[in-house]
Amino acid sequence: MLFRSSSIHRKILTILLFLPGPLLAQEAMLISNARLVIGDGRLIESGSLLVQGGEIAAVSSEEIPAPDGARVIDGGGKTVIPALIDGHTHLGYQSGHNWGGHNYSPENLRDNLEQYAWYGFAAAFSAGSDAERMALEFQQNQRERYPDAARLLFSAGMGPEGQGPNDAFLVEVAAVAERTGQMVLHGLYDPEQAVIEAREVAASGIDFIKIWVDDRGGSQRKLAPDVYRPLIAVSESLGLKVFVHQQFAGDMPDLLAAGAHGFLHGRLGDAFTAAIAEQTAAAGAFVVPNLGLGELRREAIGDDPFLRAVLPDASAAGLTGAGRLSAGDIVRDEEREAGLRDSLMRLLDAGADIVLGTDAGALPGHPFGYTGHRELEIYVRLGMSPMQALMAGMSVPAKHLELDDLGLLAPGYSASLVILSANPLDDIRNTRAIERVFLEGREIDRDAIAARLSQVE
Numbered sequence: 001m002l003f004r005s006s007s008i009h010r011k012i013l014t015i016l017l018f019l020p021g022p023l024l025a026q027e028a029m030l031i032s033n034a035r036l037v038i039g040d041g042r043l044i045e046s047g048s049l050l051v052q053g054g055e056i057a058a059v060s061s062e063e064i065p066a067p068d069g070a071r072v073i074d075g076g077g078k079t080v081i082p083a084l085i086d087g088h089t090h091l092g093y094q095s096g097h098n099w100g101g102h103n104y105s106p107e108n109l110r111d112n113l114e115q116y117a118w119y120g121f122a123a124a125f126s127a128g129s130d131a132e133r134m135a136l137e138f139q140q141n142q143r144e145r146y147p148d149a150a151r152l153l154f155s156a157g158m159g160p161e162g163q164g165p166n167d168a169f170l171v172e173v174a175a176v177a178e179r180t181g182q183m184v185l186h187g188l189y190d191p192e193q194a195v196i197e198a199r200e201v202a203a204s205g206i207d208f209i210k211i212w213v214d215d216r217g218g219s220q221r222k223l224a225p226d227v228y229r230p231l232i233a234v235s236e237s238l239g240l241k242v243f244v245h246q247q248f249a250g251d252m253p254d255l256l257a258a259g260a261h262g263f264l265h266g267r268l269g270d271a272f273t274a275a276i277a278e279q280t281a282a283a284g285a286f287v288v289p290n291l292g293l294g295e296l297r298r299e300a301i302g303d304d305p306f307l308r309a310v311l312p313d314a315s316a317a318g319l320t321g322a323g324r325l326s327a328g329d330i331v332r333d334e335e336r337e338a339g340l341r342d343s344l345m346r347l348l349d350a351g352a353d354i355v356l357g358t359d360a361g362a363l364p365g366h367p368f369g370y371t372g373h374r375e376l377e378i379y380v381r382l383g384m385s386p387m388q389a390l391m392a393g394m395s396v397p398a399k400h401l402e403l404d405d406l407g408l409l410a411p412g413y414s415a416s417l418v419i420l421s422a423n424p425l426d427d428i429r430n431t432r433a434i435e436r437v438f439l440e441g442r443e444i445d446r447d448a449i450a451a452r453l454s455q456v457e
C-alpha cells in the first residue's frame, strides 16, 4: 500500500513539473545557428546554445541536438549576447516624468528595473542612495515578486556627515531617509566611527560601500584620507568592496593605495595620467568612465524612438525641447574629444578594467537602460572596439560586482541573455536591435513593460 501511494505521489509530482505558465523557466530551449558573443572577448560566429532549468546548459560551435519538448529558436542572422550590467545607477528616484525622493518605493524600484530589463540588462548597481532595509527586502524577494525586473544590486552610501551627493540629490536622499525612517547615507566624522559603520553595513548583509570623496566645487568638505583609509581597510577584512565617487583623478593614487576597489566616475582627461592608469590596473581596480552623463543632457533624446518606446509623453517633451540639440546639430569639441580618447587609451593600454556605468537616475531625465546603450556608443566613438565596449557591460562588471552567474554565455551561468537581430560587432548601435530578452531562462514581455512604463504619470 505504501509503495502504491508513493508511486501515485511521484506521478502527480511529475505532472506538476511539466505544467506550463509559471514553470516555463524550467523548460528547455535551444537557440541554434546564431552568432554568440560570449562576453569575455570570445566569439562563436555560428553556434548553438542550450538552456535548461533557467541556466545555460551548453554552448557550442557545433549543432546541439534539441532535447525532447525543447523550444527551438532559429538564430540564423541573429546575435546572442549576455544581458548587460549597469555598474553605476541610482534607482528609485525617477518615476515617469517625475524625479525625487518621494518616488522611492519597492514599486518604483520594480519599474526602474523592468525598464533596465526592457533594454536588455540583467542587473544594475545602485550607488549609495537607497533605503537600506527596503532595498535588502527587495533583493531577497525579487525573484518571486518581480521576475521581469533586472537584478537589484546596491551599496551603502557614506560621506562626510550631512554630505556626499550633489546638493539637489542630497535633499532628495535626506527626504527618503526621513520618510522611510531607514538608513540611506552614513555620515562619517572620524576614523573610529567610520570603522563601526563599515561593521554595521557588513552585519546587515550589504556587500558594497560607496564613498563620496568630493568637495562639490568647494561647497562641501572632502572625505579625509585618515577616515577613508581605515574604512577601506576594515571593509576589505569584512569582505566588502568599496567604490568611490571622486571628483579629481589626483585623488586616485591615495585611494588605490588605501585599497579602493573601483571608481564610479572616470575623470578622464589630461589629469588622468599613464601612471594612474597603471596603478589602477596593478591594483585590479575598475573605472567607470561615465561619459554620457555630461553629453546626453544636451541632446534631444526624447526624439529617439529607442527611448520614446518606454517614455510617457510628458517625459518625451521634457527631453526634446529647451535648447537640446538634435543628433545632426551636435558639434563636438575636438580638443576635448582628443583628451578623452587619449586617457581612455591610457586605461586600455595599461590593461585596467573598464566597467559600463551611467549614473542614470541621479538627476532628472537621465533614463535607465537607454543611457547604457548610449554609453557603449561613446566608448566606441572614443576608440574602443565594439567587443571591448561590450565586455565593459558583461564579464567585467560581473567580476567586480561578484555576479558569478551573469555576464557570460557559458555552461552553469544564468540564462540571462538578449537576442539581437543585428550584429553589434559591425556597429555598436546594433545593441538596440533587441528581439527578445531572457532573465534566468524566462522571456520577459517587453511589449507589456513598455506599455505600462509609457503610461506612468
Ligand SMILES: [Zn+2]
Binding pocket: 088, 089, 090, 127, 264, 359, 362
Ligand atoms: Zn552616482
